[in-house]
Amino acid sequence: DDADHDGYGDDYDDYDDDNTGTTNSGSMFRNDFFANDTTCIATADGGGGGGGSGRSKSSRSSSRWRSAMSTSSVRTIISGLPLFQGVDDQALDAIVASFEKVQYDADDEIIRQGDPCHDAGTTYMYVVTKGECAVKVNGKVLPDPYGTMTRDAIFGELSIMNDSPRKATITAKTNCSLQRVSKATVKKHLPQDVSAREAFEKERDDLKRIDDILDKIAGVDSRYGGDIIHKFKPQRLWLWTRWRYTVLAFSYPFVLFNMTLTGIIALAVELSAGSDWIPGYEPDQENPIIMQLNTIFGQVFNYLMTLATFVLTFYLSEAFGLWKQMYFTTRKIQAGLNEICMMLAIGAVRDDMKEFTPEAEACLDDVAHFVRLYHLFMWGKFSHTYSIVVSEKGMNRMLTRGLITNDQFRCLQVQDDGISAHHTCISWIGMRIYQGIDEGGIKDDMALKMEILNRINFVRSSQSDVGDIIDGRMSLAYAHLVQMLVDVLLITSPFALYAQQGIWAILTVGVLTVFYAGVLDLSKMYLDPLDNDGLYDDSVNMDLGVLMNEMNVGAAEWKKGAMFVPF
Numbered sequence: 001d002d003a004d005h006d007g008y009g010d011d012y013d014d015y016d017d018d019n020t021g022t023t024n025s026g027s028m029f030r031n032d033f034f035a036n037d038t039t040c041i042a043t044a045d046g047g048g049g050g051g052g053s054g055r056s057k058s059s060r061s062s063s064r065w066r067s068a069m070s071t072s073s074v075r076t077i078i079s080g081l082p083l084f085q086g087v088d089d090q091a092l093d094a095i096v097a098s099f100e101k102v103q104y105d106a107d108d109e110i111i112r113q114g115d116p117c118h119d120a121g122t123t124y125m126y127v128v129t130k131g132e133c134a135v136k137v138n139g140k141v142l143p144d145p146y147g148t149m150t151r152d153a154i155f156g157e158l159s160i161m162n163d164s165p166r167k168a169t170i171t172a173k174t175n176c177s178l179q180r181v182s183k184a185t186v187k188k189h190l191p192q193d194v195s196a197r198e199a200f201e202k203e204r205d206d207l208k209r210i211d212d213i214l215d216k217i218a219g220v221d222s223r224y225g226g227d228i229i230h231k232f233k234p235q236r237l238w239l240w241t242r243w244r245y246t247v248l249a250f251s252y253p254f255v256l257f258n259m260t261l262t263g264i265i266a267l268a269v270e271l272s273a274g275s276d277w278i279p280g281y282e283p284d285q286e287n288p289i290i291m292q293l294n295t296i297f298g299q300v301f302n303y304l305m306t307l308a309t310f311v312l313t314f315y316l317s318e319a320f321g322l323w324k325q326m327y328f329t330t331r332k333i334q335a336g337l338n339e340i341c342m343m344l345a346i347g348a349v350r351d352d353m354k355e356f357t358p359e360a361e362a363c364l365d366d367v368a369h370f371v372r373l374y375h376l377f378m379w380g381k382f383s384h385t386y387s388i389v390v391s392e393k394g395m396n397r398m399l400t401r402g403l404i405t406n407d408q409f410r411c412l413q414v415q416d417d418g419i420s421a422h423h424t425c426i427s428w429i430g431m432r433i434y435q436g437i438d439e440g441g442i443k444d445d446m447a448l449k450m451e452i453l454n455r456i457n458f459v460r461s462s463q464s465d466v467g468d469i470i471d472g473r474m475s476l477a478y479a480h481l482v483q484m485l486v487d488v489l490l491i492t493s494p495f496a497l498y499a500q501q502g503i504w505a506i507l508t509v510g511v512l513t514v515f516y517a518g519v520l521d522l523s524k525m526y527l528d529p530l531d532n533d534g535l536y537d538d539s540v541n542m543d544l545g546v547l548m549n550e551m552n553v554g555a556a557e558w559k560k561g562a563m564f565v566p567f
Contacts, residue, residue: 216545247518359441
């Protein structure tokens with residue numbers, strides 16, 4: 001095979017086809033769930049286009065390079081994709097047979113961000129079979145683990161499912177071999193009946209949701225420009241000119257409703273009073289209508305205003321206290337995980353050249369990988385936004401992205417729909433550290449082991465605090481009372497204030513509604529720090545994607561920081 005003499009080698013020439021641990025070349029590799037043999041990728045697909053055929057003259061494709069081994073391997077990989085779940089064996093065989101091998105030299109561009117994918121004949125889905133590819137978004141290479149694709153990683157499958165442009169640029173990091181198939185070929189073999197199309201559309205929507213989550217974790221997309229919360233500037237003019245993420249944006253529908261109600265009341269009363277009524281002046285307190293408004297609504301409004309001011313102020317204070325407790329708990333978990341990685345880097349064994357031994361480096365990489373998985377699955381447990389990642393579909397997507405290995409996927413699927421996936425991963429962290437000690441990669445020091453175990457227990461305890469905070473955020477009776485109190489106050493305000501101020505009550509009611517309804521809305525958002533209720537589009541809640549992105553970067557930083565020593 002002439003491909004073996006051009007620097008690429010044959011596709012899957014060391015692929016473990018029967019999953020025995022023995023590769024086709026006769027070499028051995030670790031085949032347990034600690035083996036992080038596929039590093040990761042970002043959500044690089046989402047479209048496809050003219051770039052699908054490659055952008056360098058050095059890229060080459062030929063169907064004659066396909067072999068039974070590579071075809072079998074590709075079939076194994078793509079058969080797990082949701083895209084092909086409804087495809088029968090004959091159609092799947094036809095799709096697999098249509099894959100062709102393409103090769104790229106280092107630094108060649110494979111696909112480009114923004115390329116269209118409407119041309120089904122030149123839009124491709126890819127499987128990496130040899131080498132590494134880099135993922136760039138907006139011209140920047142994403143940090144690992146999302147910025148590198150290795151063997152078995154798939155990209156471009158969303159281009160088969162929709163016509164949106166490519167979401168990332170993929171370039172060859174090394175000499176690469178890939179298998180690709182066109183959008184036209186795949187769609188020709190997909191089921192065309194109504195139920196199949198509906199299932200196809202649901203899969204597409206679910207994949208987009210999962211990819212959006214992975215984009216946030218990778219740092220591609222964030223709610224507050226990369227900050228975990230929306231920060232502010234203390235200048236008065238700056239604060240007055242804000243709209244989004246303020247109580248004005250949340251409460252204005254109720255404000256407009258109450259002001260309109262006040263205007264209707266004013267118009268009705270003034271029309272019933274006859275032509276002697278002068279708009280804009282204080283209402284005649286001797287008028288029977290005004291007397292009735294004062295009697296029915298005026299006193300109730302005055303009593304409620306005092307009570308509501310006190311209760312609502314305390315309610316906001318309690319809600320903000322819960323929000324702060326959740327924020328600091330998230331930071332404690334993050335700090336505990338960072339401390340585990342830091343202590344492990346300190347205790348890693350070095351060789352005579354003062355560099356990490358292979359056993360030490362493997363242990364550091366594996367633990368960092370499990371730390372990232374734990375952090376993601378933990379928030380997937382508690383946050384409705386991220387819950388899909390702990391489902392079988394979410395984990396399957398992570399598998400095709402190279403974020404977890406086949407063995408890790410199988411171990412996690414033993415759990416009940418991934419509900420306990422974070423418990424499994426934190427156990428893996430401790431188990432892998434002890435394995436590293438037994439292998440001689442980590443120093444066998446009792447104090448170090450005790451400190452690491454203490455940090456693991458600290459993380460586990462802090463993780464439990466998250467659930468406790470959510471479960472005990474506020475009783476129904478308390479929330480119900482405050483809601484009724486504020487609503488009754490604001491609904492009576494147009495009637496009570498018109499009797500005192502006339503037409504000017506429209507403005508007064510608007511101001512009161514802004515602050516009382518705004519404080520109540522703000523309290524509700526603070527009581528939902530993970531945005532599980534989904535009550536507001538632009539809430540003030542924490543961006544967990546930023547938190548996880550920080551942890552992804554931090555998990556690898558300690559190894560990098562301790563890589564070289566000056567002594």
